[in-house]
Amino acid sequence: MASSQMAAKPKKPFNFYKWIRSREGQQAFIIVAFSIIPLALLLIFTYYPFAEMFKFSFFKMKYVGKREFVGLKNYIDVFTRDDLFSSLKLSIYYIGGAMVQLALALYLATVLCFGVKGGNFFKGCMFFPYLINGIAIGFIFKFFYTRGFVFDTVLQWFGLELENLPYWLKDRSINNISLVGTSVWKYFGQNMVLFLGAMMSVDSELYEAAMLDGANKWQQFKYIMLPSIKTIVTLNLITSITGSLSAFEPPYVVMSGGANGTATYFVKMHEVAHTSQKVGLASAMAIVLLMIIFVATILQKVIMNYVFRSSEDEDVNAAKRREKKLAKARAKEAGK
Amino acid sequence: MTIFQKIKHYGWIFIQYFSLIFFSFVALLPVVSCLITAFKTKEEYETTNVMTLPQSWLNFRNFIQVWEDADMGRAFFNSAIVLVFVVAGSVMVGSMIAYVLNRFTFPGNGLIRSLFLFATLLPGIAMQVATYQLMYQIGFINHLYGYIILSMGTDVISIYIFIQFFENIPVSLDESAFMDGASYFTIFFKILFPLLKPAMVTVMILKGVGTYNEYYNASLYLTGEQKTVSMALYTFVGPLGSQFNLICAGAIMSLIPALVVFLIFQKQIYSGMTAGAVKG
Known part of the structure; x- marks a missing residue:
């Protein structure tokens, strides 16, 4: 939810001095330099284990030793x-x-x-x-x-x-x-x-x-x-x-x-x-x-x-009613 | 005011204070009873009711015994090392990625944000099966540094706190510095970094308390010599059995650092919690 909020934010004024070529290069450099460590940590310690875990779930295995592919058996076991x-x-x-x-x-x-x-x-x-x-x-x-x-x-x-x-x-x-x-x-x-x-x-x-x-x-x-x-x-x-x-x-x-x-x-x-x-x-x-x-x-x-929509709907309706009233009033004024 | 209104007014005030006092009592009771027991000698603990005050509030023998038996000195030292590195690392990593995500629009910006956000939904403990294998393969097990790097990993809340803080620092500051010939590194480290102090305090406290209290990963990836305070505490499960005067002494000892930090940084903790939650 927060990401959509962020994405909706107006773009920073960097576009406006984009004509400086060197600047773009510097930007790219700092983006890579500053995000490589956090991203590496995220990928190595969160997404890699996640992917591995998904794979493990189809095997019969211990921490060391042989692995045997068993398909969905583990999942069936969980439920049964x-x-x-x-x-x-x-x-x-x-x-x-x-x-x-x-x-x-x-x-x-x-x-x-x-x-x-x-x-x-x-x-x-x-x-x-x-x-x-x-x-x-x-x-x-x-x-x-x-x-x-x-x-x-x-x-x-x-x-x-x-x-x-x-x-x-x-x-x-x-x-x-x-x-x-x-x-x-x-x-x-x-x-x-x-x-x-x-x-x-x-x-x-x-x-x-x-x-x-x-x-x-x-x-x-x-x-x-x-x-x-x-x-x-x-x-x-x-x-x-x-x-x-x-x-x-x-x-x-x-x-x-x-x-x-x-x-x-x-x-x-x-x-x-x-x-x-x-x-x-x-x-x-x-x-x-x-x-x-x-x-x-x-x-x-x-x-x-x-x-929560029900309460917001009320507001919308109220706003619509107000608009209508105003429109009517304006029409009346114009008619006079 | 009519009588009816008066009753209503004072009735509400009564309810207010009653509920606050009652729930504060509920919150404090378990800890206070533990504190009482921690000061009792073995005989006293066995013969008196748990809520009877100890004969002497200066009987520190339980604390000394626990300190020696559970090697708490070592545990506090290890926890301190872990804490310093994890907190420093989180502040650096978090502020750097927050700077990039907030100040630059580039393809992948949204993707990176989503990756971090999605990671919060994955319950960490559930993935330990696979993480353990990974840690084992790269030789990070039974070393403080392995645990430290793992703990620094994906701290989304601190990233959000920093992003939020960057939003309130005008971009014109960066711009004018850039016009004066400063590089982005200089802008970040010399100009923006010092301005981040309030956000840093928040992140340090939240991350610090979390790290200090963490048990599960510590128990998986550290042993013996490297044990942290949480692990030292957990060793009481077996040998001490039901000697609660000693166990309580250990529990009280472990919460003192948290209490001190809390008393000093109350305001920052409250505002930090709110900021972290609203953004996360």
């Missing part, structure tokens, strides 16, 4: 082996978590945007988890959820009995939710900062004008804040879904490699690739995941376009 495909279902928990996280971030950003005393302090507290090392977060939450430890103690402060509380990490009906909680905890503050940044970029005069016109807080939110942040909301949606599909650190660290039915697709993939060294199968898993991510991204874009 119970343990692999079912791990993808866990992503639903993470997607649910991502939705909660976005809603929470949006709410808190709104609260902060209306101005409170000590807003910066609160913002800092909620943002800080984002900066903590993923491994450290894993340990912190392993500790947090242990039976009778932090979480249980705090719940007991509020009058709950320990006997009635589940084992947060052992109980299979709840442990995935506990893990999703850690990722919501890490990212909600960061999302909030993003939303707040977009909200603050709105001209404050708009709010003043709205207040003078008697708009209440809800109307301010709906008509001023929300439209100004829709791009970033869409973007966050996409990144959080991509992130949910590739959730890795919470089960890997908190559950020491995804025990108790918490192994997400990524954890499984890691296991297949590095423990059992089935490189071909792991590659096929990665390609399948990429496909899902592409589809999810495109779907989201379409849906978001559809959702």
Whole structure:
């Protein structure tokens, strides 16, 4: 999306002194000199592995040794082996978590945007988890959820009995939710900062004008804040879904490699690739995941376009009506 | 104001502060409880509730033990080296490509932008199967430089932050310098580069925090002597089992650098995040 924006930008005035021959030469030279390293890094460490991985996905192979072409067998395995495909279902928990996280971030950003005393302090507290090392977060939450430890103690402060509380990490009906909680905890503050940044970029005069016109807080939110942040909301949606599909650190660290039915697709993939060294199968898993991510991204874009188009259509219609009115008025004037 | 309006007004204020205090509490609780435990002796940890404050806030024995056992000194040193090179490299590479993409129109400009953009959609960890083979073949495994070069690789966000910043630097500046006989290299390094400082700070912080916290690639491509802080932390999984007073000490130790950077550069971090996200 950004690329089309950039491409639409008017051309720089370099055209205008193009007549200097030497200048063109110098330009070509600097373009090559400055882009060769970044492009080489990009091609070598992103696109080459991508192409290789695609190739691997059709082979039965280990890191070393013979390769055997097996066609689509790896892909069929991905979908038919119970343990692999079912791990993808866990992503639903993470997607649910991502939705909660976005809603929470949006709410808190709104609260902060209306101005409170000590807003910066609160913002800092909620943002800080984002900066903590993923491994450290894993340990912190392993500790947090242990039976009778932090979480249980705090719940007991509020009058709950320990006997009635589940084992947060052992109980299979709840442990995935506990893990999703850690990722919501890490990212909600960061999302909030993003939303707040977009909200603050709105001209404050708009709010003043709205207040003078008697708009209440809800109307301010709906008509001023929300439209100004829709791009970033869409973007966050996409990144959080991509992130949910590739959730890795919470089960890997908190559950020491995804025990108790918490192994997400990524954890499984890691296991297949590095423990059992089935490189071909792991590659096929990665390609399948990429496909899902592409589809999810495109779907989201379409849906978001559809959702936001309705409001824009209104504006267009309103503009048309106004034009018509003006035209009528002009016709009247002319008639006089 | 009527009574009804007053209730509404103060009710909203109450809700505002209540939610902020509640979620700040939620955000801090896991870390603070960990901090409390990190200062407890073994006996204290085994006999008292986790939320009971430690007898002494000066009991640094856990920290010292973790520092020695996990060889944290070495880990911090390695992380520092990786950090310096990756951050410096990203700033150089990112600003150079951003300069070219922003200042010159040439065939392939759009293609390069799309290539970088598309790369963001590829989840890095998924491709490690193939990347690992590549790294193995070119002998980049178990060397700090291999990991550093890989980490510098494709940092799209920093490129976008730089591009955005270049858009706000008038082209007339380049032009007048060129008229005075400066080459493009001089224009970039002597004139534009110093102007990029705010964008550089942003990129340094974002990339720095990301690199410092990175675990997955580090665990694949580095071993023993070259271990980073994340890797040193991960070694606690096995031997320490449930000795959380030590594990917490390690976790707290690892987040101190991030905390210091955060407290100093709060503003830049916030604005950098927004800039990076909006453009990316």
